[in-house]
Amino acid sequence: MAKPQVPGQIKHYLQFADLTRAEYDYLLSRTAWLKERFKRYETWHPLHDRTLAMIFEKHSTRTRLSFEAGIHQLGGHAVYLNTRDTQLGRGEPVEDAAQVISRMTDIIMIRTFGQDIIERFAANSRVPVINGLTNEFHPCQVLTDIFTFVEARGPIQGKTVAWVGDANNMAYTWIQAAECLDFQLRFSAPDGYQLDRARLSGAALNHLMICADPRDAVKGADLVTTDVWTSMGYEDQNTMRMKAFKDWMVTEELMALANPSALFMHCLPAHRGEEVSAAVIDGPQSVVWEEAENRLHVQKALMEYLLCGQISATGSPV
Incomplete structure (x- = not known):
């Protein structure tokens, strides 16, 4: 065919x-x-x-x-x-x-x-x-994440997605997705790991909120997602990143600020006890295995x- x-x-x-x-x-x-x-x-x-x-x-x-x-x-x-x-x-x-x-x-x-x-x-x-x-x-991962959300909760248009972590390839792809599919993205990362404003279009900024405090990003969100703090190719920065991101772990306390029906996603592999607690990634709001299959x-x-x-x-x- x-x-x-x-x-x-x-x-x-x-x-x-x-x-x-x-x-x-x-x-x-x-x-x-x-x-x-x-x-x-x-x-x-x-x-x-x-x-x-x-x-x-x-x-x-x-x-x-x-x-x-x-x-x-x-x-x-x-x-x-x-x-x-x-x-x-x-x-x-x-x-x-x-x-x-x-x-x-x-x-x-x-x-x-x-x-x-x-x-x-x-x-x-x-x-x-x-x-x-x-x-x-x-892009394949973010498209998968969006399908996983739609499969579990319906259309993503008008929803709020919280990104807690590094300004990496996933974060920039989520920004493009928010602009294209008309939802809000809240981004939170520590100082020194912020988004490059030169890569953000005016239209993208209409769908983006940058939060200094991860609690502000997660409050009332419909989806909370994160990634490892040290992406492939940045291993030499690992020690420095562990210190910078220590307050950006997605914990049960942080997830409690999101909507009660909020989902948690992670593109995997995950480091429990770093970017996400075991209680969250293995908990009832997590759809990481469905996400991986999708x-x-x-x-x-x-x-x-x-x-x-x-x-x-x-x-x-x-």
Whole structure:
């Protein structure tokens, strides 16, 4: 069912802002459809004989497993490439690698460091490229988190999301999502770890509140989310970060300030006793395991959409 790529019509997913609200409405609905079908053990192979190339410069558990299992469940197969084991790790230009890999595969997922790397790759690719994570953005994870919220609580429009922690790739992606999907994001981090105002558009600021005190961010929130205090690539700052963020742990006391029906999310892996207490992540408001599973179904919907366009419930193109 996958359609041939037409030059000039390739759609990439490099950051959350790459898609419209209408496209996200479709993807959220499509994810629910694919997940329900999967739970009923019903085969669905729209990507029969299609190949996903997975390029990893940063290690991963959930990203590799969800993409590899996802393309398999859609009827295709995956090829794992680690930059250390390919010519990319020996100095081959990103542009050259993109030309070659995209001529041998149908869709590409990249998990790397700088956003500029994936943008250069996509600019030279003949097939869709998906951002599996960069230092700047993590769109697949935030899309998953939004689906998890919608699945449990309904539309996220008009809701309040509290981000407690570092101004990392997740935080900036949540800001893009708030602007696109029309909800409020409250951000709280210690001094020295604030957002870069140069990266924030005027429209984004209309959906963003910066709180010096994490309690102000969480009060009345519908979703509380966080991440590790030391992201991949910043390990040399770990000791300094542990001290700076010590008052930004999501505890039972902090969660008690949120709406009684508020959910807690974490993209994992988590460090209990650092960014979140065990009582919260293992408690009744936590949906981290549902969140982890949903990476699989969200990314299936995304791959299907990038290769096939919108598909109706009967399986025909819209």
